[in-house]
Amino acid sequence: xxxxxxxxxxxxxxxxxxxxxxxxxxxxxxxxxxxxxxxxxxxxxxxxxxxxxxxxxxxxxxxxxxxxxxxxxxxxxxxxxxxxxxxxxxxxxxxxxxxxxxxxxxxxxxxxxxxxxxxxxxxxxxxxxxxxxxxxxxxxxxxxxxxxxxxxxxxxxxxxxxxxxxxxxxxxxxxxxxxxxxxxxxxxxxxxxxxxxxxxxxxxxxxxxxxxxxxxxxxxxxxxxxxxxxxxxxxxxxxxxxxxxxxxxxxxxxxxxxxxxxxxxxxxxxxxxxxxxxxxxxxxxxxxxxxxxxxxxxxxxxxxxxxxxxxxxxxxxxxxxxxxxxxxxxxxxxxxxxxxxxxxxxxxxxxx
Amino acid sequence: xxxxxxxxxxxxxxxxxxxxxxxxxxxxxxxxxxxxxxxxxxxxxxxxxxxxxxxxxxxxxxxxxxxxxxxxxxxxxxxxxxxxxxxxxxxxxxxxxxxxxxxxxxxxxxxxxxxxxxxxxxxxxxxxxxxxxxxxxxxxxxxxxxxxxxxxxxxxxxxxxxxxxxxxxxxxxxxxxxxxxxxxxxxxxxxxxxxxxxxxxxxxxxxxxxxxxxxxxxxxxxxxxxxxxxxxxxxxxxxxxxxxxxxxxxxxxxxxxxxxxxxxxxxxxxxxxxxxxxxxxxxxxxxxxxxxxxxxxxxxxxxxxxxxxxxxxxxxxxxxxxxxxxxxxxxxxxxxxxxxxxxxxxxxxxxx
Numbered sequence: 001x002x003x004x005x006x007x008x009x010x011x012x013x014x015x016x017x018x019x020x021x022x023x024x025x026x027x028x029x030x031x032x033x034x035x036x037x038x039x040x041x042x043x044x045x046x047x048x049x050x051x052x053x054x055x056x057x058x059x060x061x062x063x064x065x066x067x068x069x070x071x072x073x074x075x076x077x078x079x080x081x082x083x084x085x086x087x088x089x090x091x092x093x094x095x096x097x098x099x100x101x102x103x104x105x106x107x108x109x110x111x112x113x114x115x116x117x118x119x120x121x122x123x124x125x126x127x128x129x130x131x132x133x134x135x136x137x138x139x140x141x142x143x144x145x146x147x148x149x150x151x152x153x154x155x156x157x158x159x160x161x162x163x164x165x166x167x168x169x170x171x172x173x174x175x176x177x178x179x180x181x182x183x184x185x186x187x188x189x190x191x192x193x194x195x196x197x198x199x200x201x202x203x204x205x206x207x208x209x210x211x212x213x214x215x216x217x218x219x220x221x222x223x224x225x226x227x228x229x230x231x232x233x234x235x236x237x238x239x240x241x242x243x244x245x246x247x248x249x250x251x252x253x254x255x256x257x258x259x260x261x262x263x264x265x266x267x268x269x270x271x272x273x274x275x276x277x278x279x280x281x282x283x284x285x286x287x288x289x290x291x292x293x294x295x296x297x298x299x300x301x302x303x304x305x306x307x308x309x310x311x312x313x314x315x316x317x318x319x320x321x322x323x324x325x326x327x328x329x330x331x332x333x334x335x336x337x338x339x340x341x342x343x344x345x346x347x348x349x350x351x352x
Numbered sequence: 353x354x355x356x357x358x359x360x361x362x363x364x365x366x367x368x369x370x371x372x373x374x375x376x377x378x379x380x381x382x383x384x385x386x387x388x389x390x391x392x393x394x395x396x397x398x399x400x401x402x403x404x405x406x407x408x409x410x411x412x413x414x415x416x417x418x419x420x421x422x423x424x425x426x427x428x429x430x431x432x433x434x435x436x437x438x439x440x441x442x443x444x445x446x447x448x449x450x451x452x453x454x455x456x457x458x459x460x461x462x463x464x465x466x467x468x469x470x471x472x473x474x475x476x477x478x479x480x481x482x483x484x485x486x487x488x489x490x491x492x493x494x495x496x497x498x499x500x501x502x503x504x505x506x507x508x509x510x511x512x513x514x515x516x517x518x519x520x521x522x523x524x525x526x527x528x529x530x531x532x533x534x535x536x537x538x539x540x541x542x543x544x545x546x547x548x549x550x551x552x553x554x555x556x557x558x559x560x561x562x563x564x565x566x567x568x569x570x571x572x573x574x575x576x577x578x579x580x581x582x583x584x585x586x587x588x589x590x591x592x593x594x595x596x597x598x599x600x601x602x603x604x605x606x607x608x609x610x611x612x613x614x615x616x617x618x619x620x621x622x623x624x625x626x627x628x629x630x631x632x633x634x635x636x637x638x639x640x641x642x643x644x645x646x647x648x649x650x651x652x653x654x655x656x657x658x659x660x661x662x663x664x665x666x667x668x669x670x671x672x673x674x675x676x677x678x679x680x681x682x683x684x685x686x687x688x689x690x691x692x693x694x695x696x697x698x699x700x701x702x703x704x
Contacts, residue, residue, distance in 0.1 A: 012558070018378070025446060025450055026370070026399075026401060026443070026445075026446035026447035026448070026450075026692075027400065027401045027446075027447045027448070027563055027691060027692050027695045027696065028399075029400065029560070029696075030400075030560035030561065030563060030576075030691070030692075030695040030696050031563050031695070033560055034560070034561075034562050034563065034567075039560060039561055039562050039567075040559055040560060040561065040575070040576070040579060041559070041560055042558035042559050042560055042580075042696070042698075043560050043696070044398060044399070044400045044407045044696070045398075045399040045400060046396060046397075046398065046399075047378075047380075047396070047397040047398075047399055048379065048381065048382075048396045048397060049378060049379045055396045059411055059414070061418075062411070062414050062415050062418040062420055063414050063418075064418075065417075065418035065419060065420060066413075066414040066415070066416075066417035066418040067417060068414055068417065068556070091378070093378075094377060094378035094379075095378035095379045096378070096379070098377055098378075204420070206364070206394035207392055207393070207394050208381070208382035208385055208386070208391060208392060208393055208394055208395050209382065209386075209391055209392065210386050210391050211379055211382060211383050211386065215386075215391075223392070224382075224392070227392060228394075339379060339382070340378075340379050343379045343382040343383070344379065344381075344382050344394075344395070344396070346394075
């Protein structure tokens with residue numbers, strides 16, 4: 001919903017956060033609820049790495065389906081920029097595998113770089129495809145007033161940027177971001193009270209996977225995201241080709257290419273062709289990350305899942321700010337959220 | 353349920369934990385699920401201070417009521433004993449108010465001591481009542497094979513123990529504990545497949561409150577617990593006098609006295625009389641913490657909420673180990689879980 005509502009009508013809240021402010025505040029959810037004048041409302045912190053608030057949304061949705069609440073709130077928040085770099089590195093790092101990856105000296109750029117290299121090896125994909133994802137998302141983010149980076153970049157600049165972990169440059173990586181996002185959900189039959197254009201949740205899928213990538217059968221499939229998407233499609237009764245736009249978890253550009261495949265927009269190994277042919281641009285067959293994605297809109301960890309939902313809901317309502325970013329006539333939208341390097345995932349499908 | 357089940361029948365999991373192992377592992381829930389051979393199952397960490405796994409249970413219950421899952425898992429875990437004392441103090445401390453309480457130098461014993469002093473001042477209660485709670489809970493814990501402390505204590509020993517924060521001694525306080533607990537829930541109409549004596553969840557209430565106790569109207573009422581209990585009773589359609597036993601959050605002995613009142617077992621200011629008259633002993637009018645409570649069974653933060661549920665379920669099934677601990681003929685049981693000094697709370701009611 002996006003109409004006006006008396007906050008006291010909301011019955012329960014779920015707040016996704018990794019460790020906002022470096023975890024110097026515990027019991028975060030009741031504190032936030034108190035700060036907005038709603039002390040008393042049940043509220044809880046939800047942590048599932050980068051997919052925290054996507055899970056918060058899933059539970060806010062389940063609570064309504066359960067009949068226990070009519071109106072619920074799913075939010076997310078992360079404050080990262082005022083923390084020392086080492087502290088951020090620590091909090092972020094332990095969301096992946098600690099025993100075999102972090103203690104051996106690798107980090108998220110390293111892990112995603114291994115996935116990217118393996119993908120390029122198996123499917124003969126060029127580095128240019130990764131850079132094209134960055135170029136597209138910066139182009140979209142430049143038109144999004146809510147984006148962290150509002151400047152376009154050239155393919156050449158993306159390719160020549162400082163290397164983080166081959167083949168990923170700084171432009172293949174999302175930034176450090178402060179941010180918050182909230183969605184308010186209500187029972188379907190009450191929606192017309194609050195908005196003229198209700199957006200319905202028609203599918204919610206979730207799954208987990210081995211944290212360490214060496215335990216997985218296939219380095220280039222994010223199995224948790226695949227399972228979550230399959231489940232969401234099944235519940236929604238729609239097929240990937242019916243989806244009009246998607247916000248996917250592009251923490252690194254390779255993640256977006258794999259997301260195309262996990263969401264069924266491209267066959268295995270064919271994700272690179274989708275970006276090459278411009279099919280995920282606004283105006284293309286299946287616009288992806290019209291909001292700029294994590295890459296350009298930013299990635300405030302705990303807030304990202306709900307911020308993707310915000311973008312899809314605005315698009316489905318035809319209310320994307322800066323009209324050149326609007327995906328015309330979109331009726332079905334999908335959000336794809338991944339925790340860590342794929343240890344958890346959550347996919348939602350929405351219909352206008 | 354407590355019969356045998358193929359773990360693969362479980363569809364989703366919620367894991368309560370404050371910061372197990374000092375938060376050196378992130379993405380805890382998928383990691384735990386992987387370690388028990390169930391990688392792939394959706395799983396998420398739930399954090400609401402000391403009431404974390406009570407909330408995990410609430411969501412596992414909501415998920416079944418929503419129709420999205422038939423069988424769910426709610427667990428909790430905390431590993432505290434191998435951490436440096438300062439690290440534990442930090443993690444525990446920030447679950448209460450940071451800005452006005454922790455940074456001013458007080459801690460949980462200090463906060464609960466203020467509540468106890470105010471309670472004694474308002475209601476003329478003697479310190480002996482607090483010590484009697486400790487004596488009762490140690491007596492019960494001595495008969496619980498799962499308890500951390502299995503020795504009885506005398507009233508004199510409790511009263512003369514080293515002072516933590518007047519009027520609370522070390523025997524008024526729960527210990528530092530390692531532990532884990534799990535509950536498996538299923539749809540009511542499937543229960544007979546797994547057990548001959550199903551225990552039904554008939555009420556689930558939750559609420560939050562101001563984190564800092566100076567913001568609350570009344571120092572001696574845990575308003576979140578009061579609200580949560582009221583909601584649970586309303587859903588269950590039962591009255592406090594119909595409850596046959598309760599496991600309540602006795603992180604400090606004063607908390608148990610306030611819990612008597614918040615759960616409706618005693619009127620305002622009358623909690624002390626209940627313990628004085630032995631009415632919360634096994635065999636009394638309303639046995640409380642027959643399992644030993646946090647005081648004696650232990651308080652592994654994230655696990656405590658579900659461990660209370662384990663005790664109540666075992667009691668309702670007539671399966672409390674060490675038969676002298678069994679509450680005879682119990683049909684309705686209640687669990688009362690509080691986060692921090694009352695920033696959050698969650699109450700469940702069960703019926704055999």
